Structure formats: structure tokens, C-alpha cells
Amino acid sequence: MDEYEFGQLLKQRMIALGADSVDRLPVRFDPAGKSYEQPNYNVPLAPGNFIWVDIGARRADQISDLDRVAKDQ
Numbered sequence: 001m002d003e004y005e006f007g008q009l010l011k012q013r014m015i016a017l018g019a020d021s022v023d024r025l026p027v028r029f030d031p032a033g034k035s036y037e038q039p040n041y042n043v044p045l046a047p048g049n050f051i052w053v054d055i056g057a058r059r060a061d062q063i064s065d066l067d068r069v070a071k072d073q
Helices: 003-016
Strands: 021-024 050-059 066-071
Touching: 003 021, 003 050
Parallel strands: none
Antiparallel strands: 021 050, 050 066
């Protein structure tokens, strides 16, 4: 799975759980040299990579702002 695919799965899941839209969803598997503002790429997840996600979902007039970081084994 790559950054783009992972982001799309998260987006679909958040909408299924009740989000009206997902306005921001940058995903980084290998952050070295990448800007936060760049789009998700076809960088595959590799053992030992950190997984970083910044979620901006909207429901009605409320917007979430949530960051999560995990490490692949």
C-alpha cells in the first residue's frame, strides 16, 4: 500500500462514519525531504517507516484537526 491508497481508505472510512467531507489528509510514510504540503505519492509503506497522518474532516459546521503517528514493524 502506498501513501495515496492509504489516504483514500482513511477518507472513505471517515465518510462512512459520518464525516460530510475530508478536506485535508496528508499521509507520509517516509518524511525525509518531503514537505507537509505536498500531495500523497505512490511511496510504498516499508518495514520501519513511520506513518504520519494529518486529518481535517468536516461534519456540519465543525472541522476536526487531528494528527497521528505510528511506526510500522
